[in-house]
Amino acid sequence: MGHIDPYGLFQPTTALVTRRSLLVKVPPPARSWPTPAQLRAARGALGLSLPDVARLTGLGLNTLKRAEQSGLAVVTPANADRIVSTLHGLGVTFLDDDGAGPGLRFKAD
Template sequence: MNLLVTACFFCLVLASLGQMPISPAQSRAARGLLNWTLADIAQAASLGLSTVKNFESGLRATTPANLNTIYRAYVDAGVEFIAARNGKGVGVRLAADI
């Protein structure tokens, strides 16, 4: 199974659990909005730096649990993930109350 297929499978698993998956690009964008380094998100998500680095670079798919942990760390820090809608792509933004 190639990396893209594996990553898409994990996204479907999370979606079936009612949790929005994020892409590596969204993770990089969220870090930019927060002015966080890879080390910052790794610490906030209680994951190893290599886990986050490999996910964001697309070198290796991460587990659904790790993906959810990264997602929750960003949401807890005030990032909102925007789902694709009406032919427009996904995005990220800061919550209004930050």
């Protein structure tokens, strides 16, 4: 079982590993969420205010403020998916740290 993440990749919810007839539950791999700075930069690149993002995502201002201050780990996975997929749908691609730091790519109109 699993789900498709905002980047179109399958993310397993859990995995079972068999070893000499023992079933061991293995947690899903660590997820690479955008950093708070990436979230703020994405919003800025789109020219959106926090209330604009709240309206587009259907989430509360406090939820978005927490995500931009402390990261997506402090909000529910469903809300994190909603934020990332909304920004992705508006043309933002989040880039993982490649040694030079995390970033984003903005698809202009």
